[in-house]
Amino acid sequence: MVLKKDVIRIAQLARIQVSNKEVEKFVGEFSDILTYFDTLKKAKLKGIQPMTHSVTSQNVVRKDEGKKVSVEVKNKLVAMTETTKGGFSKVKAILQ
Amino acid sequence: MADILSYTIEELSQKLAKQEISSLELTKAYLDSIKKQDKNIHAFLSVDEALALADAKKADTLLKDAKNITKLTGIPYGVKDAILVEGMVCSAGSKMLKDYIAPYDATVIIKLKKAGAVILGKTNMDEFGMGASTENSAFGVTKNPHDVTRVPGGSSGGSSAAVSAHESVFALGEDTGGSIRLPASFCGVVGLKPTYGAVSRYGIIAFASSLDQVGPITKTVDDCKIVFQAISGQDPMDSTTVELKLKKPERKKLRIGVPKEFFTKGLDKDVEKVIKDTIGKLGNKGAIIKEVSLPNLQYGLAAYYIINMSEASANLARYDGIRYGHRGKKAKNLREMYEENRGEGFGEEVKRRIMLGTYALSAGYYDAYYLQAQKMRTLLLSDFEKVFKDVDVVAGPVSPVLPFKIGERIGDPMSMYLVDAYTVPANLTGLPALSVPAGKVGKLPVGMQFISGKFEEPTLFAAGKMLEKIYV
Numbered sequence: 087m088v089l090k091k092d093v094i095r096i097a098q099l100a101r102i103q104v105s106n107k108e109v110e111k112f113v114g115e116f117s118d119i120l121t122y123f124d125t126l127k128k129a130k131l132k133g134i135q136p137m138t139h140s141v142t143s144q145n146v147v148r149k150d151e152g153k154k155v156s157v158e159v160k161n162k163l164v165a166m167t168e169t170t171k172g173g174f175s176k177v178k179a180i181l182q
Numbered sequence: 183m184a185d186i187l188s189y190t191i192e193e194l195s196q197k198l199a200k201q202e203i204s205s206l207e208l209t210k211a212y213l214d215s216i217k218k219q220d221k222n223i224h225a226f227l228s229v230d231e232a233l234a235l236a237d238a239k240k241a242d243t244l245l246k247d248a249k250n251i252t253k254l255t256g257i258p259y260g261v262k263d264a265i266l267v268e269g270m271v272c273s274a275g276s277k278m279l280k281d282y283i284a285p286y287d288a289t290v291i292i293k294l295k296k297a298g299a300v301i302l303g304k305t306n307m308d309e310f311g312m313g314a315s316t317e318n319s320a321f322g323v324t325k326n327p328h329d330v331t332r333v334p335g336g337s338s339g340g341s342s343a344a345v346s347a348h349e350s351v352f353a354l355g356e357d358t359g360g361s362i363r364l365p366a367s368f369c370g371v372v373g374l375k376p377t378y379g380a381v382s383r384y385g386i387i388a389f390a391s392s393l394d395q396v397g398p399i400t401k402t403v404d405d406c407k408i409v410f411q412a413i414s415g416q417d418p419m420d421s422t423t424v425e426l427k428l429k430k431p432e433r434k435k436l437r438i439g440v441p442k443e444f445f446t447k448g449l450d451k452d453v454e455k456v457i458k459d460t461i462g463k464l465g466n467k468g469a470i471i472k473e474v475s476l477p478n479l480q481y482g483l484a485a486y487y488i489i490n491m492s493e494a495s496a497n498l499a500r501y502d503g504i505r506y507g508h509r510g511k512k513a514k515n516l517r518e519m520y521e522e523n524r525g526e527g528f529g530e531e532v533k534r535r536i537m538l539g540t541y542a543l544s545a546g547y548y549d550a551y552y553l554q555a556q557k558m559r560t561l562l563l564s565d566f567e568k569v570f571k572d573v574d575v576v577a578g579p580v581s582p583v584l585p586f587k588i589g590e591r592i593g594d595p596m597s598m599y600l601v602d603a604y605t606v607p608a609n610l611t612g613l614p615a616l617s618v619p620a621g622k623v624g625k626l627p628v629g630m631q632f633i634s635g636k637f638e639e640p641t642l643f644a645a646g647k648m649l650e651k652i653y654v
Binding site: 096098099100101102103104116118119120122123125128134136138139140141142146147159162167168169175177178179180 | 519
């Protein structure tokens with residue numbers, strides 16, 4: 087059973103603003119979906135190893151080396167942000 | 183000459199090589215087809231005509247000089263909007279990324295550019311791949327070309343509708359839980375979800391990383407094979423890709439396993455009839471048909487949605503509106519800014535999944551949800567491995583239902599999720615799966631799904647070709 091306060095708490099954890107209307111809607115929907123997830127409780131999973139990778143389990147590494155990126159690419163990436171200052175992305179103050 | 187739009191890649195590549203037609207002529211024909219039809223279908227989110235024509239001219243030069251030609255040189259195609267093409271907007275169907283211009287090419291795009299294929303534009307999809315109908319796109323629904331009052335399936339609905347409506351020769355899709363196979367089935371075209379690790383995910387907008395695979399949507403099985411060969415292979419930019427060693431079919435007679443669990447309640451009677459009839463016909467053509475059992479299939483969907491939402495909540499944490507993405511105007515501090523950007527930028531289904539994923543991964547719930555779901559993946563794979571001791575492929579429906587009406591399921595998320603019941607096992611286990619048209623109910627297409635052991639795509643193609651021959 088999911089309550090209104092649960093939905094609000096999850097929204098805060100996920101950093102998503104939700105309207106009252108959305109909260110009302112999600113209460114019922116989340117309850118339905120989580121009840122469906124509980125079908126897994128009927129499965130015999132004792133002693134089964136969890137799958138961490140479906141196809142290979144080999145660790146892959148590549149050389150730890152810096153790659154030079156052209157100014158052009160840098161500018162393209164910075165252009166994606168809405169507020170910039172001196173070639174950096176500007177955000178609200180982190181420390182109040 | 184038959185209609186230029188009806189030719190397959192195989193046929194076109196011969197005509198292009200012999201210069202019976204030019205890529206420019208072909209590309210123009212497809213651009214015209216988009217102009218004529220896409221007002222009604224809405225398969226494309228963007229079309230770059232100038233770029234397509236320039237690429238076609240380049241391809242024609244290669245074809246003229248007969249230099250570095252592949253079967254895809256000069257062939258126009260569509261790209262699901264979750265795949266980065268340098269210089270083009272890549273929105274993933276989301277308001278969050280509506281102005282995001284891809285700064286580089288995905289590996290699959292680099293490969294297709296090298297092969298000389300011509301990009302027409304980006305195709306519509308459910309926001310971030312979350313949906314089975316394209317109704318979750320922030321930019322409007324795509325219509326099923328077979329009946330425009332119905333959905334094309336999703337999430338790669340734009341790519342499938344484009345191929346089905348002859349608006350592109352082939353298209354790239356991405357499949358996390360059926361997003362290539364379901365729309366391929368609904369639109370009456372061929373779609374492949376390759377073995378996990380066969381195709382690079384570099385430059386793909388990540389949804390659920392342990393499930394996602396890029397794959398082709400095509401008119402025929404042969405075309406599917408051509409595109410798969412062009413886009414697959416190990417990539418140093420994606421450590422989950424592997425050196426591709428495909429296994430060829432060993433036996434003369436194809437052994438098809440039909441899981442009895444596929445034919446239970448929830449399966450539409452008309453779909454069941456088409457699938458059973460077609461399996462019977464495959465038997466008449468010489469395939470050996472065996473009933474098999476996948477006892478844990480009933481738990482697949484719950485396990486899938488737990489993993490899907492959990493991984494999505496982690497992957498989509500990056501959309502905070504700071505480096506890129508939607509930025510709101512009202513927030514007073516950093517926390518409010520995150521919440522506003524994400525609250526305004528994401529659609530309802532994306533919010534639902536991020537929030538449920540956040541819940542499933544939160545302290546105290548990880549063991550109850552994510553860990554159990556990962557255990558279920560192991561069980562499901564062992565079910566399939568047991569079955570593959572006796573048969574070469576598993577066959578069954580792609581979807582339990584026919585293409586449904588626009589608006590029919592969108593109000594009830596659980597009923598939308600149930601559409602994925604037959605497609606998610608291949609993603610959970612990493613196994614490859616192919617959707618091939620198997621007949622119709624009225625004017626609505628029904629797709630047959632073949633699933634094989636890992637890296638046995640050639641066996642899937644053999645099974646798909648056998649099915650195609652029934653209807654030729």
